[in-house]
Amino acid sequence: MPRKQDAINQIFALLGRPAPVLRKGGSVPHLVFEGIIEALDLPVDPSMSMPQAGRKIAELAGLPWGVDCDSTQTPSGGGSTVTLPGLDRLLEAVAILQGRVPARDADLVVGVAYAPAVVTAPVSPQPTSCDADSFGAGCAVHMATLDALASYVASQGCKPLGPAIADPPFDLAWRHSDHLVVVEIRSIRDDNRRHQVRLGLGQVLEYRSVLMVRERATVRPVLVTSSPDALGAQVAKSVGVIATSPETWADDLRSLLP
Secondary structure, three states: OHHHHHHHHHHHHHHOOOOOOOOOOOOOOOHHHHHHHHHHOOOOOOOOOHHHHHHHHHHHOOOOOOHHHEOOOOOOOOOOOEOHHHHHHHHHHHHHHOOOOOOOOOOOOOOEEOOOOOOOOOOOOOOOOOOHHHOHHHHHHHHHHHHHHHHHHHHOOOOOEEOOOOOOOOOEEEEEOOEEEEEEEEOOOOOOHHHHHHHHHHHHHHHHHHHHHHOOOEEEEEEEEOOOOHHHHHHHHHOOOEEEOOOOHHHHOHHHOO
């Protein structure tokens, strides 16, 4: 269970302590919970079962402890097993309790309040085989599009959200009715259009799959490109994704906003 061990390692890196090692078979050791409680001096009984201690730690950070965080709701009862989503929730809780990231709003399961994007990368041309949104001019266009969409969503009466530490790295999200809308943004040029659209479509489909596991609402994926792309929109529609751009999002997103 390397991903579980990675989550434990991240938690204890925040705590500045050596990380406990997974037991044979990938079971999470109780030392994980004892270490968190002791390091943060939390008012949690260390003799609690791991699911009970995990729920209490999450609640102290203002986070939900969902049915996917442990295996007590499985048909067999699951004993006291804590799952990977549970460890990810503990990672976020530790970061919040240490003041490293802001606490979530009490009514949120996914996301934190959106903070305006800041461009830190220099504007310079880069090879098209790389992720063009990670640096240079592509980064600047990406951030400008992201801020513009967040402002538009807020103007329509929805609260724009950015990803919390345990969430997949979506660009933007918001809630409307019984939907969670999750967005991936891609800057495109004539020489990287197909690569960027394919990359963005794969990412937002992955975000939908991950968030559907623990989100109580329907997850609606949206791919935003910096300029319109007819082929991308056609392909996206075939797999249940809304593709849009700044020129058309007022119409394309009408069903996902008040």
